Amino acid sequence: MASKTNPFTFLQQVRTEVSKVTWPSRKETVISTIMVLVMVVFAAAFFFVADQVLGYLVGLVMNVG
Template sequence: MAKTSPGQFVKQVRQEVAKVTWPSRKETSISTMMVFVMVVIAAVFFLLVDQVFAWIVKLLFGLGG
């Protein structure tokens, strides 16, 4: 594999970055909000599943009060 000089590397990186289609501010904010909503939904789901499992363990083993 041929070695690339640091200057050539930087030039190639700039060429590749110029090809990127960057999201708009609106697209970024919508995606961010979607991530936060999904995190909250997942947290509530796992909280409920954990509570159900805890209830089943208490029922089966008579642990807790």
């Protein structure tokens, strides 16, 4: 089990760890954001088409009986 530290020591440790983080550049962030948005649009289009096709097929099956 971890030993308890006082809040001041904890905040010092957090600050030390945060300084070790390699933050992405603005360009990397913009490119990643654009890639995510493009993939969201593709996924939304795919699921829309799949829903329409399955809805049509279920409609055909229901109308047979």
